Structures are given as C-alpha cells and as structure tokens.
Amino acid sequence: MSEKIPVQQVEPEVVEFDLYEKRKKIYTRAVSGFFQKIRTRVLWVLMLGYFLTPWINWHDRQGVLFDLPARQFHIFGVTFFPQDFFLLAWILIICAFGLFFVTTLFGRVWCGYTCPQTVWTMVFMWIEEKTEGSRNARMKLDKSPMSKSKFIKKFNKHSLWVLFGWLTGLTFVGYFTPIRELLIDLFTFSAHPWAYFWVALFTGATYLFAGWMREQVCTYMCPYARFQAVMFDPDTLVISYDYNRGESRGPRKRSADPKAEGLGDCIDCNLCVHVCPAGIDIRDGLQYQCIGCALCVDACDSVMDKMGYDRGLVSYTTERRLEGENSHIMRPKVVGYALCMLVVITAFMYFAGDREALGLDVIRDRNKLFNQTPSGMIENIYTIKVINMDQTSHKFEISVSGLDNMTMIGRKTVTANAGEVRSVPFSIQVPPTALTEQRNTIFFKVQSLDPNYEAEKITESRFIGPVSK
C-alpha cells in the first residue's frame, strides 16, 4: 500500500531590504613610510609639471598650447595640425600597451601613484588634515553640533578645496588658451563666456571628485578599475596580507611570545584599515576597491617595527609567492605586451619621422560655379592655404597646371612663419576653347624657394566651366 506524502501550503517569507547603501564616510589616518615617500615625490613632480607647464614660454609663444580655434597644437616648438592627428592615435596605442604592460607586472601602480584622481585626492586629504585635524579629531568634529570653531574649520577646508579646484580649472583651460591673457581677462571680466564656463566646470569637478567622492570615483566610475583584473595573473605584483603568518590575529603584550599564545603576527590593531583610502580591510584578501596605494604596507611595517617582528606582513607580493612558489617576471603575457609596444613605438617613430612639414589646402569658391570676364575668359576663384609645419619661416612659390593657357591671378609667392597657415586668394582664368569638359582636374603646387629647405606639395582641385562646342 502506497503512503501519501502530506502537502502543506507555506506562505513565502517576504524579506524587504534596501538595495541602496548609503556611503559611509571614510576617515583616513595619516601614515608615513617608504611607499608614502615615493608617492609624495611623484605627487610633487606631477603637480609641478601640471601647474607650471602652461607658464613656460618657448620662442615667444606658450610652450604647450592646444589652440583649438586655429586647429594647431604647439608643443615646445613643434606645431601639430589636424593632418598630424594620426600620430595622436599612435601615442594613445603606445600608452594603452604601456599601461597593460605595467599593470601585468606591477598591478595597480598607476592607480596608487599617478592617477590624477589619486594625486588630487591626496592633496585634498592633506588640506583636510591641516584644517580639521587628525582622524580622531575629524570624527569628533563631525559628530559635534555646529559651533563657531566647527564652522571656521569647515569653512577653511572648503575654501581651500575650492581655491585648489579653481587653480586646477584655470590651469586646465590655460592649456587651450594663452594662460597669461586668460588670467588677466578672467579678473577684468573680459574673458570669453566659454572660458568662465570651463574654469567653473573644472573647479566644480575637482572639488566634487577629490573632496567629496574620492574612492567612489575609483570604485563606481572608473572603467579601468573594472577591466584591469583581466591583466592580472598569479605573478602580478599585488598588495597582500600574509594570512599564514598573520593568523590567528589578536592583541598581545610586546613582550609576549605569540607562538606560546597560539597567535600569528597580526596584532589586530586595525591600523591598516584606518589608513586605507578605499575603506577596506586588506586582511580579507584582494578586493577590486584596492587602488594599490601601499598605505597599509607602510602602516603595518611601522607596527611590525614597534613589535620587533619582521616587516612584510602586508607587502607587495604575488599570488605565487604567497603559495610558497617562485614568481617569474618573463611570462608570455608580459613578452607579448612588450613586443606590441615595441612594434607600435617603431611605427610611431617611422610615421613621425616621415611627417611632411608642408601642407596645402585648396578651397574652391562654391558661391558661383564660374565667371566670364569681359575679355571672354572663364574664371574660377580659390583660396589656397599654405601650412608651414617646419620650425622656421620659409618662402614658397605657388603654381598651377592641368589645362592649357591657364592664367593665375594673385600672389605667386608667399612667406609663412613657423607653424603659420597663410591664406592666399586666387583666381584662375582659362580661354573657353581650352575646356573639353565641364569639370576639369587641375593641380596646385606649392614649393619651397629656400635653397636649404626642400619641400613641395601638390593638391588636386577642379576647374568648372562651359564646354565649347
């Protein structure tokens, strides 16, 4: 006889929870140490480079100026035109492979040491520490009710943040418009409205990203943070906690023998957590929020020194080393990226070396297809642009060919300074009998007249007129 299994209706338990988690403010503790010193030096180099570069003049012109209206990029005496943008593509490819190569070898060294978000946040944190005090003082200040002293501290901090953001914005715009004039124009309220807009935008973005959002930019906004894990392998340098050595963790007296007490080397002081700008505990393993700043390494090393233990409980290491194996620097991925870099650098050098220093643009007047002069000649109007991309000024001759009995009316020689675009209006007249088609191909040629400088450029254009029967 078969038995029936009793079935009972059970109401599903509904558990409601909020998918939105409010950001918990991170109060970082200042720490000094070997890696902090490196980061501070890198910060100085990058900051000085960023803020001073637009103020350096080169041959009576701002050394680095991306002149968008004139479509010319000046970089210390070399002028790049839109025709040179393919070089920019090569530079970007080199940077991409460089980043892949460095990340595979050294992990998130870019994020921890040189990324603008990291560098600017370091400055903003330093301002915070100077105006509001240490980690504990800041936590206490935030919990305390508003008072005159709290207001002054907060006001000072935010004013300095805005000032630094403004300097950042001004400098950024100063790469695109001459910075000396920009500064005067901004203060005399005679700058272009777009200049005010961009300075304000970059001031606001710097204040927001480095002052308020900080680690959230790296965790939620940066795409590089997400995809770089694919470049990691067991030999990539990462910051890691030595679990076998550290556990079991626990407080103890300095004089105590940890082995006798069944403890590892981690004294559970949480200093590595307090210094972390990402607000994570490195002892929980490698996490995507970790930017590889090595603050926890410096913090833990200082604790190990105080306890009289060996340094390196938290250290730069590799997954392989943590497993007791040997790490390798030369591996297929690294060699592959290095070879790719070599190929693109060679290609870049070839194309940069082959770059023509003379450009020629011919613009045909489209308002009227052609004119007929009182003498019966057919006339087309052109504007010729001679682009001198060389470092010195040169004299050029302009000529045209392609049809019989052509007459050029306009200047046949032109002098263009280094990096200058000279526009020359021109008209070409042809007797109607010379035209066999409505659209005729003609060739403009510009040629250097300087005996020490050989350069010529030929460009095709059209001559339009009635066909004689």
Ligand code: SF4
């Ligand atoms: S875990 Fe360490 S290396 Fe990673 S972000 Fe935090 S302090 Fe920096």
Ligand code: SF4
């Ligand atoms: S700083 Fe070092 S000893 Fe202190 S909790 Fe972190 S890992 Fe443990």
